[in-house]
Amino acid sequence: MAERRAFAQKISRTVAAEVRKQISGQYSGSPQLLKNLNIVGSISHHTTVPLTEAVDPVDLEDYLITHPLAVDSGLLRDLIEFPPDDIEVVYSPRDCRTLVSAVPEESEMDPHVRDCIRSYTEDWAVVIRKYHKLGTGFNPNTLDKQKERQKGLPKQVFESDEAPDGNNYQDEQDDLKRRSMSIDDTPRGSWACSIFDLKNSLPDALLPNLLDRTPNEEIDRQNDDQRKANRHKELFALHPSPDEEEPIERLSVPEVPKEHFGQRLLVKCLSLKFExxxxxxxxxxxxxxVKEKKKISENFYFDLNSEQxxxxxxxxVPPAAITTLARSAIFSITYPSQDVFLVIKLEKVLQQGDIGECAEPYMIFKEADATKNKEKLEKLKSQADQFCQRLGKYRMPFAWTAIHLMNIVSSAGSLERDSTEVEISTGERKGSWSERRNSSLVGRRSLERTTSGDDSCNLTSFxxxxxxxxxxxxxxxxxLSDEDLYKFLADMRRPSSVLRRLRPITAQLKIDISPAPENPHYCLTPELLQVKLYPDSRVRPTREILEFPARDVYVPNTxxxxxxxxxxxxxNFANxxxxxxxxTVKVxxxxxxxxxxxxxxxxxxxxxxxxxxEAYTAVVYHNRxxxxxxxxxxxxxxxxxxxxxxxFTFYHVSCQQKQNTPLETPVGYTWIPMLQNGRLKTGQFCLxxxxxxxxQAYSVLSPEGH
Structure with missing residues (x-):
């Protein structure tokens, strides 16, 4: 076997795949660490690949403390060193709108819940930066401040800023050269050097001490004095402020957080009368x-029935609490638009018969014919009395209507009166909204008209x-579903509405609509807490209605x-x-x-x-x-x-009184656990x-798996 040459003996026999496997096992395939590998010497089968250890980042604050800056005292020292007294923390008391805090008693809460809830009661911690104005993000040049600073300053107009009149400019220049003027009538400009003007102009006054010998130091001092004379205190502040929509850096001082309210609308329900x-x-x-297909407020329930x-x-019905007797409400609308409707729904006591049968008397009997139909009306009252005695705690759907809110607001805002009287007939066969006002008003504006723009959606000044x-x-x-309601509302805005061809239920519902005052008296929050300025608890209150904004509102919860x-x-009980x-469903x-x-x-x-x-849903007669x-x-x-x-307990309600037949019979059960993995369970459910x-112990189980 031939001997290997010297250079071949030094070649590593480690396969590249083994090196990659070893590196990925030790460093989990980090690309940055693989890039910084430092392999020293040859690699063999029995040696590990030497790698550079990851270095922890430097703690800047610790480094500055342990390595003080070696800068001599001077003008630049304040620019380099961070001032130790820049930040000051001041605690500001938190204002509470209500007479009683909404936070529950601490004895009822777990320790971690108590700590979370304290964020709603603790004082505000306000961080004040004394040297904030010296930072690059501070910009004092607001539009109002600039206007204030520019008061009293002479307006400087230069000839180059005056735009000439296109075609006539050359003719005017030629004419000026031909005319002879005195120095009083001739502004000094580029054309003033004309030979004709120089011959007729008076000489300028001589400059005193022009040829005198003056030391340079004296000239500098005079120039410095002249620069300071009549000098604006904040010369650079006159520079226009940058565009607020595209700031390079924004370090504005935030306002103290407060509860969010949109444009507020006060609705007073005055009377409801049928034939x-x-x-x-x-x-x-x-x-x-309608556009967002979303309900943007909670329900406001009101009772306009007579004592009889x-x-x-x-x-x-148990004795009524004063908080449930409200007939006026304040609605908040963060995103007002031409697509907002005020929907009014009516219910009645459950009785035998479907909705059409129960609504028929309200459509055929008239108040003027009460004497002629006295016997029939007495029979209807007797039947209603029987149903109220037996089925008084159950309800059934009855009727509804809707008001195109922005049409009313824009119509009322265009009038030169303190108040407006408008009559709306949403079910006319003529196919148009009707509007009647006092005879002193000139003209008649149709409620069909719609306007566009921000001014038409302003709810604060109509x-x-x-x-x-x-x-x-x-x-x-x-x-009865919301999807059906959105279709009806969209159809109401069309001139040839299908709804207008329907037979209406005649009634008179009077409502006052106005901008809500800033600090209304006798007002209750959505949690039924009394807002401050509540002198008498026996007075009929006004309810604040919680808003469900059409789009997200990015404000802190305070x-x-x-x-x-x-x-x-x-x-679905069809099968x-x-x-x-x-x-009916009892919740x-x-x-x-x-x-x-x-x-x-x-x-x-x-x-x-x-x-x-408990709460019961309305009953739809003979519907499975x-x-x-x-x-x-x-x-x-x-x-x-x-x-x-x-x-959720489902009951069949027996409308007819029969022997040995209970009023309500349970026909089904289901439930929703409130917590799932420690979090509140919300959303849509098909149970x-x-x-x-x-x-037994069903509350910790899921109904789907039972």
């Missing part, structure tokens, strides 16, 4: 954005308007708000055996499996108790697959456990409904 008065009617208001009608429900809604649409039992909204959407047809917030563990945290609607342990349009508002406890859950009662 016949035979039973109590319940109403609610909410804002919808309220008396029919006394066996079923004149108050009193609206009279004269017609309502009968609610269709199979069109108030404690722990609310949950539940929207039952639909139920379920049995006679369950008049179906409860539970802290355990026992029936007595229901918590009184569900907000009441109108003319009822402030909080209750009903849609729902309820909004159930829950005040969540600060501390949740694995046993907190929502319990199975069990015929049997939930098993």
């Amino acid at each position: 016949i008065e035979i039973e109590p009617i319940f109403a609610s208001l909410a804002l919808y954005d 009608m309220k008396g029919l429900l006394r066996p079923h 004149r108050p308007a009193t609206l009279t809604v004269t017609n309502f649409f009968k609610q269709e039992g199979d069109r 108030t404690y708000r722990n609310l949950l909204y539940i929207y039952p959407q639909s139920l 379920r055996q049995g006679s369950a047809r008049n179906i 409860q917030f539970m802290y355990g499996e026992d029936p007595s563990n229901a918590m009184p945290v569900i907000f009441g609607k109108s003319s009822c108790s402030e909080f209750s342990k 697959s009903p849609d729902f349009h309820e909004e159930i508002k829950v005040k969540l406890p600060a501390t949740l456990t694995d046993h907190h859950h929502l319990l 199975p409904v069990s015929l049997e009662k939930p098993p």
